[in-house]
Amino acid sequence: MAAFLVSSDPGFESSFRTLLGAKREDAPDVDAAVAEIIADVRDRGDAALVELTNRFDRVGIAASDLRVTEDEIDAEIAKVGAEDRAALDLAAGRIRAYHARQMPEDARWTDETGATLGWRWTPVAAAGLYVPGGLASYPSSVLMNAIPAKVAGVERLAVTVPMPDGMANPLVLLASRIAGVDEVYRVGGAQAIAALAWGTETIAPVDKITGPGNAYVAAAKRRVFGRVGIDMIAGPSEILVISDGGCDPDWVALDLLSQAEHDESAQSILITTDEAHGRAVAAAVERHLETLPRSAIAGASWRDFGAVIVVRDMDEAVALTDRIAPEHLEIFTDGAEALARRIRHAGAIFIGQWTVEAIGDYVGGPNHVLPTARSARFSSGLSVLDFLKRTTTARMTPEALAAIGPAAVRLAEAEGLGAHGLSVSARLDALNRQT
Amino acid sequence: MAAFLVSSDPGFESSFRTLLGAKREDAPDVDAAVAEIIADVRDRGDAALVELTNRFDRVGIAASDLRVTEDEIDAEIAKVGAEDRAALDLAAGRIRAYHARQMPEDARWTDETGATLGWRWTPVAAAGLYVPGGLASYPSSVLMNAIPAKVAGVERLAVTVPMPDGMANPLVLLASRIAGVDEVYRVGGAQAIAALAWGTETIAPVDKITGPGNAYVAAAKRRVFGRVGIDMIAGPSEILVISDGGCDPDWVALDLLSQAEHDESAQSILITTDEAHGRAVAAAVERHLETLPRSAIAGASWRDFGAVIVVRDMDEAVALTDRIAPEHLEIFTDGAEALARRIRHAGAIFIGQWTVEAIGDYVGGPNHVLPTARSARFSSGLSVLDFLKRTTTARMTPEALAAIGPAAVRLAEAEGLGAHGLSVSARLDALNRQT
Structure with a gap:
């Protein structure tokens, strides 16, 4: 059972601080191993990449197999059913439309001295997108990373995706195709990041690397940062729901669980002015945990990091929300729009009970790569700006x-x-x- | 004498690669020391901050002295002459006007399904600006960091500036005052970064830290990244001049030297279609090195990392420039505007012979914090966007x-x-x- 806090209780501030400060990630220290892998790929190129891939992914490829050919992609894509394909197409179209509006404008003006000033945006020339293998190999993540890059005008977009035991993910390859990815390589881990940053005989180096990954991938991204640009290092997912009790507790419970099921370190919090509603949501969570396919993960997350917080009024809800600075914020209240405008720190806001967060994960249009671990205080979700850079001009x-x-x-x-x-x-x- | 390369020479590509790959920074490994300092400040707060400051800055302050009072600032500012004050005011006004134009717009629209989508920009609530002490304590740097933060709407802006041996820099304090800085602390080094990131009894924690610093400061910023946002880790300064020979060689030489004098690791390069012009510029550099106050630094930079590159035509100049991705680019040619538009990777472009780079360092208006070490391939100079974050919205x-x-x-x-x-x-x- 998750924490149940009531803001009028004397111990509330202390309990809230504990919740806020909970160390949810215990990243293993893999930095030394990663440094070695990067040096090896940098020094020996394809030879190292092939050796590492064969060892970690239990395969037996040669350098000529590193790149996934268009024929191989075609063959995998053919396995995808029409409904999945249509869903990916719909998602891609909506993500593209949203991100196209983000394209910033160049500026140029002449000031009172006669000086002409301005700036110009240009795309990164080449970007690399890391896609995890195995269970966390998500086609939606390919769309969310690749489409902004292509909208920004990135000419060359390379995907690296490990194929452990030779297994490809047809949906990931289809998403890459739909998003306009130019090259796909069957490599993963720190070795993939090293290849993208330093280049090998087969993989030309890129200027920017984005995409999620495990502790090795994260450590490798940190290490190559400076030589190339990287996106944020994302932590476990989070959701905060503000509800005044007017929404079905079952819906709130499912929304909380849809973050909890990502990861045992995910965090789901409900803030409500209605204690009975809070208790009903908590009960609904427990009920769904009995049947959810990923209940072991979701249950651990809810037990260790979940919380229901009962507040006196919405002013208090706003203040606590800004302190949490959640990755995802659902607002299910009367006057949800007005409440949303009062929030200062959140990655993405979902307004009204029909705006379920999972829509944002797939088909809403906004990006699902969002700041975690309170970093919405100072950073933003992925956007076309991550694949553009600005040159200032003066004359x-x-x-x-x-x-x-x-x-x-x-x-x-x-x-x-x-x-x-x-x-x-x-x-x-x-x-x-x-x- | 700097390198003199001619693009039609058979060994050119190899020499150019050597120039491009020159390791200009040999950052000492201070990471262990920095980790210890950060842990100490995090654990013991003001007590650690005072001890470290007294030791490193050879002073004897108490916790109550950490903050520089308004009276102390007034007393230091009174030492600044009217001309310096007017120059800072002029610079601040122009920087403010330029950055005000960078403020991005919120967006909101309803799509064909009836979904309302958009995004909203909000400022970082609190930012910290690191200002080095001693010789590299530049008032211009205070303006370039603090003004974008205030234009973005940052409510609380704290400056940390070490005052070794108790010495304050009146111009730095005046620049802070002009830029609207809210708090000034007499601390420096990794301990200042730790205090800004973790907070102490006296210094409330911030959400974002920017500003230049030595190897300790850079290592500390890397370490606290994630807990707070940071700006780029800037490397030694660079300039590239493209000249067709129509400009006074003396001016080009001075522009090259104005980067070289920053740092022995700075890099100044001339690309020209006119070999005689290239030789004249190189001669003018040598001549000025005889009298420049900072000739030891500038001379070492020019000797070790400087270069004159003679190219066949401007196409070649453009291609080489994009490979260098210079921090500063001056274009002194016929049709400089058109040539500027062809460049894809540069931090800032200065168009035409009247647009001397040093104008951009102080009073042009655009930011002088720019991407170095080829990172203009994937990153931009400092701007108001560094002090804002975007929340996506959906309904x-x-x-x-x-x-x-x-x-x-x-x-x-x-x-x-x-x-x-x-x-x-x-x-x-x-x-x-x-x-």
Whole structure:
């Protein structure tokens, strides 16, 4: 049974802090092993990649097998039924439409001195997308990472996905095809990240790597950061539901469980003004845990990290929500829109009882890669901006330089940077000679 | 003397690769020491912060001295002359005007299913700005970090700046005042980063930390990343000048030296179609090195990492520039605007011979915190976006859920996530019962 907190109880603040501070991840220290793997791939390229893949994925491939051919992809994709294909197509279309609206605009203007200033956005030239193998190999995750990259204009998008025991995931390959992925490689783990960052004979290096992965993949991404860009290192998933009791407790329970079933370290919290509703939701969770296929995982998550918090009013709900800064926030209350506007820190907000979070995981349109572990305080979900970069531009006229150059010379001198000052004053001198 | 490469020479590609791959930074491994400092500040708060500050900065402060009082700031600021003050004001105004244009817009629309989608930007609540002490304590850097934070709407902005031997930098304090910094603390090094990330009795924790620093500061930022957001870890500065020979070689030389004087590891490169111009610039560099105050630093940088590259034509210049992905790019050619548009990877572009890079360091308006070490391939300079985060929003109507819900159920089942599917199908069932 999850924690049941009541905000008017004397011990509430202490219990809430415990909940907020719960260390949900106990990442094994794999850094030394990862450093070795990266160095090996960097130094020996394909040879190392093949050896590591054959060892970890229990296969016997050669370098020429590293890339999954279009024929192989075709053969796997043919196994996907029409309904799954249609669902992926619908999801891809909606994700594409949402992310297309995120494309930022270039800017350019001339200011009062005559200087022309602005900026320009350009796509990352090549990106790599890591896709886990096995149970956590999700086609939805391929769409959520690959589509923003392609919308941004990334020319070359490479997917690495391990195929342990030679098993491919047809839906992952179909999602890659639908999203416009250019290359697919059957490699995983730290060795895949190393290959994407450093390049091998077969895999050309990329500029940016995104996508979820286990502790080895996360450690490898941290290590190659700087040489290439990376997305966030995502932690276990979270959901917070704010409910005033007007929604079916069963629906709330299923929403809480849909995060809990991801991972034993996931966290599901209900904040409600209605204690009876809170108890009904908790009871519904227990009931569903009896039949859910992933009840062992969901049950552990709910028991260890789940919570029902009864608050006096919605002001308190808002304040606690901002302290939690949840990855996913469902608001099932009267005036849900107005309440949503008051929240400052959340990855994604789902407004009203028809807006179930699982819609956002698949077909809503917004990205499902979102900040976890309170990082919504300072970071955002994945977007086209992650695959773009901005170049600032400036053009001075002689008049503009005459107007603002002397201040630059002054500051350069104050900072003791002589060449900075001279580079400006040499031009100012030339202007003075002309007049 | 710097390298002199000619693109038509047979060994060019190899020499260019050597230039591109030159390891310019030999960061000492301070990670263990930094881990200890962070743990100490986290565990003992102010007491550790005071001890470490007294030891490293050779002072004898108490916890009550950690914060620099407004009176102390007033007293230091009074030492700044009117001209320096006016230069800082001019710079701040221009930086503020440029960054105000970067504020992104919220979005909200209703799609063909009746679903309302969108996103909302909100500021980070509290940010910390690290300012180095000693020689690299630059007021311009305070403006470039603090103004975007305040434009973004950050409510609480704390500066940490070490004051070794008790010495304050009046210009840094004035820049903080002008930029609207809320709190200033006389602490530096990894202990300052630890205090900002974890908080102490005196320093409340922040959500995001930006600003340059030495190897200890950089290692500490890497360590606290995740708990708080950080900006990029900046490497040594770089400039690339593309010139067709129509500009005074002396100006080009000074621009190259204005990066070289930052740091012995800085890199200054000229690409030109005119070999004689290239030789004239190299000669002018040598001439200026005889008199520059920071000639020891600039000379070492130019000798070890500087280069003049003679190319056949501007196509070649563009291709090489994209491979270098320079932090700063000056384009001094006929048709400089058109050439600038062809460049894909650069932090900031300065167009035309009047647009000297040092203007951008101080008073141009665009940010001077820019991606180094080829990271302009995947990242951007500092902007208001670094102090904002985006929350996606979604609101389904029953009709919208009926339209797209079944695809979500399908995909949830394909991914083996039962509660995800049930959370959607429970609502779809309710809708079906209604009709």
